[in-house]
Amino acid sequence: MAEASTAPRARHGSGLNLRLWLPLSWVTLLVVVAVFARWIAPHDPLAQDLLLERLPPFFMSGSEPGYWLGTDSLGRDVLSRMIYGAQIALFVSVIAASATCVFGSVLGMLAGYYGGWAERIISRLVDIWMAFPPVLFAVLLVAVMGTGLTSVIAAIALIDWTRFARVVRAETLVQTRMDYVDSARIGGARRASTLWTEILPNVLPTIIALLMLEMGIAIIVEAILSFVNLSISTDDPTWGSMIAEGRNAIHFAWWVLLFPLIALFFSVLSFSVLGEGLRQRFDPVLQ
Amino acid sequence: MTRTVLDIMNLTVNLPNRTRILRDVSLSLEPGEVRALVGESGAGKSMIGKAVLGILPPKVRISEGEILLDNEHLGAMTPVTRRNTVARMSALIPQDPLTALNPLRKIGPQIVDPLRRIHGWSADKARARALELLDRVHIRAPERVMASYPHELSGGMRQRILIAAAFAPSPRLIVADEPTTALDVTVQKEILKLIRELQRETGTAVLFVTHDMGVVAKISQKVTVLFAGKVMEDAPTEQVFSGAAHPYTRALINATPSSADPSRSFTPVPAQLVADLHREIAQDDHLYMTVTS
Ligand SMILES: Nc1ncnc2c1ncn2[C@@H]1O[C@H](COP(=O)(O)OP(=O)(O)OP(=O)(O)O)[C@@H](O)[C@H]1O
Ligand SMILES: [Mg+2]
Numbered sequence: 001m002a003e004a005s006t007a008p009r010a011r012h013g014s015g016l017n018l019r020l021w022l023p024l025s026w027v028t029l030l031v032v033v034a035v036f037a038r039w040i041a042p043h044d045p046l047a048q049d050l051l052l053e054r055l056p057p058f059f060m061s062g063s064e065p066g067y068w069l070g071t072d073s074l075g076r077d078v079l080s081r082m083i084y085g086a087q088i089a090l091f092v093s094v095i096a097a098s099a100t101c102v103f104g105s106v107l108g109m110l111a112g113y114y115g116g117w118a119e120r121i122i123s124r125l126v127d128i129w130m131a132f133p134p135v136l137f138a139v140l141l142v143a144v145m146g147t148g149l150t151s152v153i154a155a156i157a158l159i160d161w162t163r164f165a166r167v168v169r170a171e172t173l174v175q176t177r178m179d180y181v182d183s184a185r186i187g188g189a190r191r192a193s194t195l196w197t198e199i200l201p202n203v204l205p206t207i208i209a210l211l212m213l214e215m216g217i218a219i220i221v222e223a224i225l226s227f228v229n230l231s232i233s234t235d236d237p238t239w240g241s242m243i244a245e246g247r248n249a250i251h252f253a254w255w256v257l258l259f260p261l262i263a264l265f266f267s268v269l270s271f272s273v274l275g276e277g278l279r280q281r282f283d284p285v286l287q
Numbered sequence: 288m289t290r291t292v293l294d295i296m297n298l299t300v301n302l303p304n305r306t307r308i309l310r311d312v313s314l315s316l317e318p319g320e321v322r323a324l325v326g327e328s329g330a331g332k333s334m335i336g337k338a339v340l341g342i343l344p345p346k347v348r349i350s351e352g353e354i355l356l357d358n359e360h361l362g363a364m365t366p367v368t369r370r371n372t373v374a375r376m377s378a379l380i381p382q383d384p385l386t387a388l389n390p391l392r393k394i395g396p397q398i399v400d401p402l403r404r405i406h407g408w409s410a411d412k413a414r415a416r417a418l419e420l421l422d423r424v425h426i427r428a429p430e431r432v433m434a435s436y437p438h439e440l441s442g443g444m445r446q447r448i449l450i451a452a453a454f455a456p457s458p459r460l461i462v463a464d465e466p467t468t469a470l471d472v473t474v475q476k477e478i479l480k481l482i483r484e485l486q487r488e489t490g491t492a493v494l495f496v497t498h499d500m501g502v503v504a505k506i507s508q509k510v511t512v513l514f515a516g517k518v519m520e521d522a523p524t525e526q527v528f529s530g531a532a533h534p535y536t537r538a539l540i541n542a543t544p545s546s547a548d549p550s551r552s553f554t555p556v557p558a559q560l561v562a563d564l565h566r567e568i569a570q571d572d573h574l575y576m577t578v579t580s
Contacts, residue, residue, distance in 0.1 A: 115345060179386040182342040187401030188374030190367075197400075201391040 020277040023270035030267060034087040042066055043077035045084040045237040050075050054253040072242070072256045073249050081237035082260055088238050089267065092149060092222045096156035097214040103157060104164025105207050111165070112172025113195045122169070126162045134159045138221070142230040152231050156218050164210055171206045175199045205282040212275025216268035223264055239264050290358065291315045292376075292459045292492040293339065298352035300331075300338055300516075307572065308334050308347060310517040316460065316509075319490040323503040323524065325539060326513035327556070332496045333382075334516070336462040339494070341373050357459060374405050378453035380463040380482065384445035384470075388437040395433030398452045405456045420451035424481055443474035447481065454485050461486075464496045479506065500543035504528055512536045515568050534560060 033040055043066075052075040058068050069078040111122035138155040145151040175181070176199060184198045185191075219239075225231040226240025239260040246257025293316040300309040309331050316322050324332050337343050339354055341361070354361045356376045361369050381387035388397060395417070402413035414433075421429035424447040437445060446466065453461050463482060467475040483506055486493050495506055503510055503524060510527050512520040512535065520533040527536055538556040 179381055179383060180389040182337075182340075183379070183381070183387050183397075184389070184401075185342055185370070186340050186374065186377070186379050188371060188404040189400075190370075198389055198392070202389070204391075 108168030216271035
């Protein structure tokens, strides 16, 4: 028994480092930067100074000390705006992804476990929902609710819950047919409590992977909505609005576009890789 | 009226399209008795156990007949009462000890939780009972095993744990559904011995599903032979081996390689016999469909 329990762990250890270490550091960096933005950011992200407009980043000639990643066309510090942008991106992604996850997963589990009417109603709802083009849906929603972070979060949850519902339903269905569910029932477990105590732990790795993926997606969606001016006001430092602004000045101030784009790319990538890694980490059978 | 632990009377189990999986099955177990349930793969052996334990697959329904546990009609109970009665009265030793344990829960709660639910025991009392039974099935370091996950243990160990879990609540009936087929030949004997020992000590009645006639001879007092969901023979084990009444039972015995005497020749069940039986059942089905539609 001792050999059996230590051998797979050891093998797993080396794989874990490579796959989880990089995305984990990036996400940790994001969190730290977001939480301590007020102290880390060298400048006020909203402060304009037309004398300092379009300063290049530190490694180029003509840069000013203190403006590490240069400034945009209104003379605002790019690094500071990115730091505050991380705050908004992370806030939206955590709240929106959690809401999406809880809503979609609960419906998916109920459909997969109970079958019958619950299944038919929820699956039909998913089908109808998915027939709407998501971007149009989001734009409509924001148009109705008004721009702002709350609308962005609501839009993400309302569009993407179907992803959770579908995947979690399929996984729950697989687990529901497993012998261990019968074992629990023979042992006198109630039908509802079997879902939460026996099946949920087995569906959880899938849910966590989806949640991470969704956090990445939420960051993109927020950026897109900022890009098309449907998130918070244009002055506010979001990565999406920085990219939108940077686009206009790409030929003479490419840094305004490139740095937030890189941050966006790494964040989305990190979350999805992290999701897959955590799924394996939580699944002893996969280890 | 004799007291029976399990009495299945004229049980018919259907799919929604009225295909019959079990056809008018009757069998009973007295206290302390071991009844072997034999038949080829797909005959419906597991389905009988599932009907008794209330874990029939979705869409598979009991359409006729009665199941009595300790002379109480399961069919007449509310689902919650039935669930409680089944939990208190019966247990399962499954075919595959890996899938029957939840991979993401530790062994301890998987034995202890049912004890607490069934008997309303305190956590300490249930835990003590679990440890006692783990010790009884020769598990060394039972404390450590209770804190392990199923994948950390070997197949034989998992099956011993499931035997302990089945006997722990002191059920009156245990359904053992081919409890050794998923195991290495080397541990099969040991598992069989353990089940027989515990069965004798506790006087639990066991419905023992198997297709190994050698095991039937060793473990059971009664035999039910099943073919395509229909009972072919119901007789004391001795009688079956000394000259079985039904040709299909005889064919099954002849088709089993003897573990005691490997030199003895064995012959597969004749195809003609199987075809004849299927024809009989098909006629029967035709009648059933016309009568019930
Ligand atoms: N979920 C299900 N839905 C519909 N039919 C099923 C289902 N499970 C089993 N059956 C059918 O019920 C019949 C009896 O199956 P059962 O599992 O009881 O056979 P068995 O005698 O236990 O066979 P084995 O020795 O292979 O375990 C089979 O013909 C099978 O096709
Ligand atoms: Mg079976």
